[in-house]
Amino acid sequence: MNTHSTDTGETAELTFRGKTLSLPVLTGSEGEVALDIANLRKATGAVTRDYGYLNTGSCESAITFLDGEKGILRYRGYPVEELAEKSRFVEVAYLLINGHMPDANERRQWSSLLNQHSMMHEDMRHFFYRYPERAHPMAILSAMVVSLSTFYPELSQHRPDEPEEAINIAATRLMSKLRTIAAFSYKKSIGEPFVYPRHDLKYCANFLNMMFSSPVCPYDIKPEVVQALNVLLILHADHEQNCSTSAVRLVGSARVNLYASVAAGICALWGPLHGGANQMVIDMLEDILASGRSVKDYVESVKASKGKELLYGFGHRVYKTYDPRAKIIKRSCDSVLKVLNVNDPLLDLAFELEEIAMRDDYFVSRNLYPNVDFYSGIIYRAIGIPKEMFTVMFALGRLPGWIAQWKEAREDPRFKLQRPRQIYTGPRIRHLEPEHISSEA
Ligand code: SDX
Numbered sequence: 547m548n549t550h551s552t553d554t555g556e557t558a559e560l561t562f563r564g565k566t567l568s569l570p571v572l573t574g575s576e577g578e579v580a581l582d583i584a585n586l587r588k589a590t591g592a593v594t595r596d597y598g599y600l601n602t603g604s605c606e607s608a609i610t611f612l613d614g615e616k617g618i619l620r621y622r623g624y625p626v627e628e629l630a631e632k633s634r635f636v637e638v639a640y641l642l643i644n645g646h647m648p649d650a651n652e653r654r655q656w657s658s659l660l661n662q663h664s665m666m667h668e669d670m671r672h673f674f675y676r677y678p679e680r681a682h683p684m685a686i687l688s689a690m691v692v693s694l695s696t697f698y699p700e701l702s703q704h705r706p707d708e709p710e711e712a713i714n715i716a717a718t719r720l721m722s723k724l725r726t727i728a729a730f731s732y733k734k735s736i737g738e739p740f741v742y743p744r745h746d747l748k749y750c751a752n753f754l755n756m757m758f759s760s761p762v763c764p765y766d767i768k769p770e771v772v773q774a775l776n777v778l779l780i781l782h783a784d785h786e787q788n789c790s791t792s793a794v795r796l797v798g799s800a801r802v803n804l805y806a807s808v809a810a811g812i813c814a815l816w817g818p819l820h821g822g823a824n825q826m827v828i829d830m831l832e833d834i835l836a837s838g839r840s841v842k843d844y845v846e847s848v849k850a851s852k853g854k855e856l857l858y859g860f861g862h863r864v865y866k867t868y869d870p871r872a873k874i875i876k877r878s879c880d881s882v883l884k885v886l887n888v889n890d891p892l893l894d895l896a897f898e899l900e901e902i903a904m905r906d907d908y909f910v911s912r913n914l915y916p917n918v919d920f921y922s923g924i925i926y927r928a929i930g931i932p933k934e935m936f937t938v939m940f941a942l943g944r945l946p947g948w949i950a951q952w953k954e955a956r957e958d959p960r961f962k963l964q965r966p967r968q969i970y971t972g973p974r975i976r977h978l979e980p981e982h983i984s985s986e987a
Contacts, residue, residue, distance in 0.1 A: 549608040549954070551580065562590045576611050593967040600863070603787075605795065605958070609642060609950050610786045614864035619871065621784055622646070630874055635779040636660065636721075636749045639946035642784050643717060643953065656718075657748070663715075663722040664743035664752070666690075666730075667697045674734040683731040683938045684816040690727045692809035694719065701803040708956070716804045717949045724945055725749065728938045729756030735934070750775040753942075758930060770885040771929055774878050778922060781871040782943025784950065788863075790814040790821065794948045795955045799964040804952055811948045812941050818858070821940040823919040824926075826858035828933045831892040831899075841898045849908045857903060859920030866913035875921040879928075888928040896924060 557568035558581050567589045570582040580603050587593055596602045612619045619626040622641050629638050633647075640648045640656050648656055670693065677686055695701065698719060700712045722743075730740050733756075741756045750772045759765035785791070793814035798807040815821035834844050848855045862869055879893055900916055903909040923936050931939060955961055 549606065549958075551606050554579075560586075560590070562592065565590065574606070575608075576613070587967070593969070595969055598863070599792075604792060604964070605787065605955065607786060607951065607954055608645070609954060610784045610947070612786055612864060614862070614866050617865060617867045617870045619785075626781060626870060627874065630777045630780045633780065634748070634750075635776045635783070635943070638780045638783050639721060642946045642950040659718045660722045660749065661743075661745045663719045664726055664745075666694075666723050666726055670694075670697065671730070671740065674730055677734070679735075681735075682816075683728070683735065683935055684812060684822075684941070686731045687724070687727060687938055687941060688809045688812040688816075690731075691720070691724065691812060692806050694723065695803050695805040698805075701805070713804065713953060713956075717953070720804065720808060720949065721945060724942060725753045726756065728935070728942055729753060731938070732757055732932070732935055735932075748772075750779070754929075768885060770882065774882045774925055775929070777874065777878055778925060778939065779943040781874060781918060782922075782940050784944070784947025786864075787951075788820070789817070790944065791948060791951050794952050796964045798952045798955055799962065804949065807952050808945065808948050811944070815941055815944065816937055821919075821937045821944070823858045823917070824923045824936040824940060825933045827896075827919055828892065828923040828927065828936070830858050831895045834895055834899075835891060841895060842902055845899065845902050845906065849906070857899070857909070857914065859916055860903060860909065861912070861914040862917045865915065865917065868915045869917040871918040872916040872920055875918065875925065876916070879921050879924050882925050883928050886928050890924060890927060892927070893924045896921060 551572040551574050554571045554573050556571040558571060560567045560569055567586065569586075572580045572582055574580075583594065594602070608622070610619070610621055611623070621629060621638060622645060624641070624647075629641075633641075636656060637648055637653065640652065644652075670690065673690065673693065674686070698716065701708060701716045726743055733740050738760055741759050743752050743756060747755055747767075751767050754767055754771065754775065755765050757765075787795075790811040794807045794811035797810040798804075802810075818826045834841060837844075845857070848857050882888075883890060883893065900920070903914065909915075919940075922939075923933060926936050926939055927933070
């Protein structure tokens with residue numbers, strides 16, 4: 547499969563201080579256009595400055611295509627709407643990591659490997675008991691993931707060309723163990739005994755069982771809840787070069803093993819501007835409900851704050867229209883709450899908030915629409931997942947994307963250590979004054 551852009555033969559001319567540099571024009575398989583500035587500094591002595599990399603492509607990738615203006619999202623060419631409706635999360639994970647949907651034999655093998663690797667080393671259980679009572683599960687998740695590299699050292703950091711087999715085992719271990727670690731961190735937080743994975747349950751049902759069953763009360767696994775969880779994990783599975791995926795690629799570019807690279811991604815995802823927003827949305831809705839303020843009044847206060855206060859779950863770096871994932875999650879809210887017979891006042895608040903914001907020029911003029919985080923927490927709440935675990939759920943979903951992107955980076959012959967440039971604006975050269983020179987020096 548061609549995973550490289552095409553040189554269109556066109557060039558963009560850059561004239562700088564009397565010299566003209568021809569920048570090759572590249573195009574991707576969906577017609578995206580890029581200027582190749584690989585020779586810029588050598589030819590002009592200048593670097594580019596692009597805060598937040600709004601205009602900078604860090605790589606070429608064949609994994610996920612999204613069009614922020616049209617609200618399009620596809621994994622390896624398949625529309626996310628189709629995958630959410632017709633596939634299971636483990637099949638989409640296989641697609642992202644391997645580049646094709648699994649056939650029956652590959653599905654069986656993948657499922658058996660996920661079962662085989664679902665337990666974690668018994669010594670790791672004790673780690674959970676050393677965390678303070680209110681330890682945030684994202685801190686535990688990242689620490690546990692990087693600790694996996696100590697129990698499974700098959701991915702050494704110093705062999706540039708890791709054998710494919712070792713990488714695939716580490717990827718499968720991570721896919722299966724992250725789910726177990728997440729469930730164990732929840733059980734520890736509520737003081738209940740760990741529930742081990744079962745080989746007779748599929749991925750999502752297994753997770754729900756580890757989360758909610760107990761020695762005295764088996765968990766009633768509802769197919770509609772399993773389906774809703776599959777959809778949520780699929781919708782979070784990858785999203786091209788977002789902040790946490792860029793962290794995984796950047797850390798991985800130093801030839802760090804997969805576990806340590808994913809642990810970096812988990813830390814980046816935790817941020818309230820990124821994956822941590824799903825927990826912030828519920829905090830925001832609970833604050834509005836508890837304050838007795840009208841939604842309209844709250845929205846006005848956000849506008850008046852001039853960016854200091856945010857409407858969490860709104861806005862996106864790339865989507866300048868409704869996030870296609872938010873549309874699907876919003877539809878799922880209704881069905882899941884009906885099945886669980888849950889009437890959540892926060893859902894009514896969320897609907898009202900969206901309706902008011904979508905009619906307000908402040909948000910419309912800034913292309914601020916609901917994103918993937920706006921409604922996901924409503925479903926997690928209805929299932930019984932506490933809000934501190936919402937970003938852990940995001941990480942569970944995003945894991946196959948992180949793995950796929952980490953592998954793609956390593957397999958790319960243009961793969962280089964990522965080390966951006968800067969524009970220095972500090973003091974010019976100066977020397978120590980006599981009074982600064984240490985008498986002990
Ligand atoms: C995810 O990148 C990905 O793909 C991420 C993700 C994925 O799947 O990996 O999609 C997951 O992280 C979704 C985003 C979750 N974050 C939130 O919901 C937090 C709230 N959103 C904002 O923090 C913000 O919208 C960002 C960070 C998501 C995007 O911000 P940008 O692209 O840096 O845009 P910006 O900050 O320059 O904002 C432009 C304007 C500013 O106002 P002005 O200076 O023009 O007057 O819009 C305003 C901002 O103040 N603005 C908001 C707002 N988001 C932007 N105002 C109120 N509420 C908001 N949510």
